[in-house]
Structures are given as structure tokens and as C-alpha cells.
Amino acid sequence: MGAKAKKLMQKALKKASSKNSSLSVTKTDAADFLPLEGGPARKLPEQQVREDAATVLYIGRIPHGFYEEEIEGFFGQFGTIKRLRIARNKKTGKSKHYGFIEFESPEVAKIVAETMHNYLLAEHLLQVQLVPPERVHPKLWRAFNYRYKPLDWVQMQRQEHNKERTLDEHRKLVEGIIKRDSRRRKRIEAAGIDYECPEIVGSSQPVPKKIKFDEG
Numbered sequence: 001m002g003a004k005a006k007k008l009m010q011k012a013l014k015k016a017s018s019k020n021s022s023l024s025v026t027k028t029d030a031a032d033f034l035p036l037e038g039g040p041a042r043k044l045p046e047q048q049v050r051e052d053a054a055t056v057l058y059i060g061r062i063p064h065g066f067y068e069e070e071i072e073g074f075f076g077q078f079g080t081i082k083r084l085r086i087a088r089n090k091k092t093g094k095s096k097h098y099g100f101i102e103f104e105s106p107e108v109a110k111i112v113a114e115t116m117h118n119y120l121l122a123e124h125l126l127q128v129q130l131v132p133p134e135r136v137h138p139k140l141w142r143a144f145n146y147r148y149k150p151l152d153w154v155q156m157q158r159q160e161h162n163k164e165r166t167l168d169e170h171r172k173l174v175e176g177i178i179k180r181d182s183r184r185r186k187r188i189e190a191a192g193i194d195y196e197c198p199e200i201v202g203s204s205q206p207v208p209k210k211i212k213f214d215e216g
Contacts, residue, residue, distance in 0.1 A: 055082075055109045056136050060098045060127035062086065067095060075101055075116075079108035083141050093151065100131070100140060 059071070066074075072084055086099035103109045109130060116128040165173065178200060185197050 052110065052130070053106050054130040054132055055104070055106050056100055056102045056131040056133075056140075057109055057113055058098070058100055058127070058129045058131050060129075061124045062095065062097045062099060062126070063122035063124040064095070064097075066122065071099070071101065075112065078103070078112050078115075080104045085141065102141075 062071075068084060068086055071086070072081060075081060080103065081101060082104050083102040084099070085101075087096040088094060089096065103112070113128050113130045116126055119126045119128070181197070181200055188195055188197070
């Protein structure tokens with residue numbers, strides 16, 4: 001067989017193989033891939049879509065006065081709550097008006113998200129959204145059992161005012177009072193108000209401590 005005959009034979013074989021492969025694809029209709037070394041095409045098994053397993057909810061626009069106990073009592077009507085946390089200021093403890101809540105059942109969490117989103121509560125539209133499990137921060141529930149206790153600011157200011165001061169601390173306190181008073185007087189004069197400010201009566205010396213004598 002000559003070289004030309006060999007070339008013609010190879011072309012004919014290529015055409016036949018291409019026709020067979022196209023026919024196999026049309027027969028299988030929805031083939032996902034073809035084997036590397038011939039053979040019929042195969043279809044991959046259909047993967048079932050996993051149901052949403054999100055159990056954590058983000059709650060935004062929480063009104064003032066609606067804190068841990070109120071949220072637990074309100075949302076506890078839907079189902080069992082595992083964990084609850086409101087974002088608070090680390091220094092003052094005040095609410096940042098958003099938080100997170102976790103239910104035991106993903107079905108309950110989905111119902112809560114659909115029902116309570118844009119729910120009007122105390123003139124605030126609640127923003128309730130599901131948080132996918134892969135987006136839940138690992139430190140989200142750190143110290144989630146913490147319950148904020150309001151600080152007694154009056155008592156703290158009283159202690160700060162009545163604490164014992166050294167001579168230098170007392171002198172700085174009096175100088176600060178005098179400086180604030182002078183700035184206040186200048187603002188009153190600039191406003192064109194004729195007012196005689198009372199003089200500050202005091203001393204740069206601290207009040208002497210009471211001395212106790214031993215009874216003898």
C-alpha cells in the first residue's frame with residue numbers, strides 16, 4: 001500500500017470515529033463527560049441540594065430598652081433559643097442596637113427571618129436575616145452568657161468628687177474651675193449680655209483632715 005493510500009485510510013478512520021462519538025452524545029442527550037478511551041458516555045448522579053442549616057440570625061435596629069431579657073421572651077415564642085448576644089459598648093455597656101440569636105432548629109430560624117424582617121417594633125423596623133454557617137465568626141459567642149449590669153454613675157461621680165486629694169491635685173482642681181469660669185465670662189460678654197458673675201469663693205488649700213486622739 002502506497003503513502004497516498006495510507007493517508008486516505010487514516011482520513012476515513014477519523015471521519016468514522018467522529019461520527020460515532022457524535023451519535024453517542026446524542027443518544028445520551030445529557031452526558032456530563034466522555035471516557036478518555038472510547039466507550040459509551042456516562043452521566044454523573046444528581047446531587048441533592050442540602051437544606052439550609054443556618055440557625056443564627058442577625059437582628060438589627062433593636063430599639064432602646066429591648067435587651068437580652070426582652071429579646072429572649074419575645075423570640076422564645078417561636079422556638080427554643082440556644083444562645084443570644086447583643087453588641088454593647090465595652091466602656092459604657094450601652095447597646096449598639098444590633099445582636100445575634102441562635103435557635104436549635106434551622107426551620108424555626110427560617111420562619112423567624114421571614115416573619116420578623118421589617119417588623120415594626122417601638123417605631124423601629126427590625127432587620128432580621130439568616131447568617132450562613134460559614135459566615136459565623138468563631139468568636140461570636142464568646143462570653144455569650146454575660147448579662148450587662150447598669151453602672152451607678154451617680155455613685156461613681158460621688159466617689160470621684162469626695163476622694164482624698166493631695167495638695168497638687170487640689171490646686172489643679174481649683175485652677176481648672178477658675179479657667180472654665182473665665183471662659184464662661186468671655187462667652188457671656190461676647191453675647192452682649194450684661195451679667196455680673198458671682199466670684200468663686202474657695203481656697204487653694206485642701207480641707208484639713210480630722211484628727212482623732214486616742215482615749216487615754
